[in-house]
Amino acid sequence: MPPFDVPEGDPFGPHNLPYGVFSLAAGGERTVGVRLGDHVLDAGAAARALGSPYAPLLAQPTLNTLLSAGRTTWSDVRRALTAWVTVHRETIAEHFHPLSSVTLHLPFEVADYVDFYSSEHHARNVGRIFRPDAADSLTPNWKHLPIGYHGRSGTVVVSGTDVVRPSGQRKAPGDAEPVFGPSIRLDIEAEVGFVVGVPSAMGTSVGIAEFPEHVFGLCLLNDWSARDIQAWEYVPLGPFLGKSFATSVSAWITPLDALDHARVAPPQRTHALLPYLDDTGSSATAVEPGGYDLRISVAVNGHVVSEPPFSTMYWTAAQQLAQMTVNGASLRTGDLYGSGTVSGPEPGQRGSLLELTWNGRDPLELPEGKRTFLEDGDVVTLSAWAPGPGGVRVGLGEVSGRIVAG
Incomplete structure (x- = not known):
């Protein structure tokens, strides 16, 4: 199923978009991902493809850079991601990966x-x-x-x-x-x-x-x-x-x-x-x-x-x-x-x-x-x-x- 064909009512549809960190192989490079249905979007790669100013926040091996950016940025990035997965589908389609094909990691560096x-x-x-x-x-x-x-x-x-x-x-x-x-x-x-x-x-x-x-x-x-x-x-x-x-x-x-x-x-x-x-x-x-x-x-x-x-x-x-x-x-x-x-x-x-x-x-x-x-x-x-x-x-x-x- 194409990544955008999320069944109606899917709990991981465009209304959700949780953040994680993934790699394409167990020892591969880690990067921020956003879940849509049973796929994960390489958020950094999508940001670069769209010329987004949020690429430096999202092309990271943990969520910590995004975490430190603050409430206004969090909301702005979320609005951008929603637009990417609903409006700019063709541009970012190649940056989706099936969840079954990626390795998920601890998404942030835990402080205390x-x-x-x-x-x-x-x-x-x-x-x-x-x-x-x-x-x-x-x-x-x-x-x-x-x-x-x-x-x-x-x-x-x-x-x-x-x-x-x-x-x-x-x-x-x-x-x-x-x-x-x-x-x-x-x-x-x-x-x-x-x-x-x-x-x-x-x-x-x-x-x-x-x-x-x-x-x-x-x-x-x-x-x-x-x-x-x-x-x-x-x-x-x-x-x-x-x-x-x-x-x-x-x-x-x-x-x-x-x-x-x-x-x-x-x-x-x-x-x-x-x-x-x-x-x-x-x-x-x-x-x-x-x-x-x-x-x-x-x-x-x-x-x-x-x-x-x-x-x-x-x-x-x-x-x-x-x-x-x-x-x-x-x-x-x-x-x-x-x-x-x-x-x-x-x-x-x-x-x-x-x-x-x-x-x-x-x-x-x-x-x-x-x-x-x-x-x-x-x-x-x-x-x-x-x-x-x-x-x-x-x-x-x-x-x-x-x-x-x-």
Whole structure:
């Protein structure tokens, strides 16, 4: 099928146009690509063919140059790309390649990585599992600020990369001493990642209204978690080796401009927010609705086990960005921050095996057998879509990873 003959309603039609980085061979030269249906456009080559001033931004081995260009340029480039694939077809036709013929790479150079804990349903489930006798399943600070931790940017990998089962210390409640070995409680965390483009100066903060000036787009993210290693190491400082071994992201970054029709209000706030986080309309910092209606599916070995709704996330990406910088910490081009596990109110909407199996008590029934946590050879795939213009769907690039023995 010619690259322009995208079926009506295709979630990767001209209304979407996510960005990635590809090469024509595994060791070939990398360059920025834009997805249209089941093809990828060599954006730099197309820009040169049309004499576009955006060629220097797009003929790059990563998205970082484009990311740093800022909101006005992002919107201008997107408008140009839309015109190229709808009006200037003959000129750029030779610069399309079937997706099946290219190798996709990590689309940007990751600067810093932060992961949040912003789903109330997830946080309450975890609280009920580990603190069943607590008067409140949430920690006292949870409704007052987005909780997060700093991860390891060097282990962020692109979809399709195998995940090696991590080893570390673990200690079961009945064990007298810790032991060392491969994790036996390897889990997933279905998340959405946000990619920062425009940096900020150290000693300044970024308000929630400034979110679209700094964040370029989003992608699906799986923050793999070794629950047994994490449980032994995380008191009192928090996640470390149980999280830092691998974080998988999609090969495609969906620009925020493609998601205008997916904007929704977040859940009603139950506690008064301090001014720098207040998005309720009661302060001067109030902005347009900060939530996104993203419909996520989680599949293990091709079998859908959960469908978490991102619209239920209590803390928004704008609030997370404000929290990251309120102490004066700077942003860098290529910063990545994860939403935290996305879980909804229903059992079939939980974004981790920890919740889906209630810490191993209720195994999942899969065609190949029962699962409490991941086994070697298991493949986990996250996919998602969002409402788009005229009722069409906006597809998010999937993120997939296979567990291999360490």
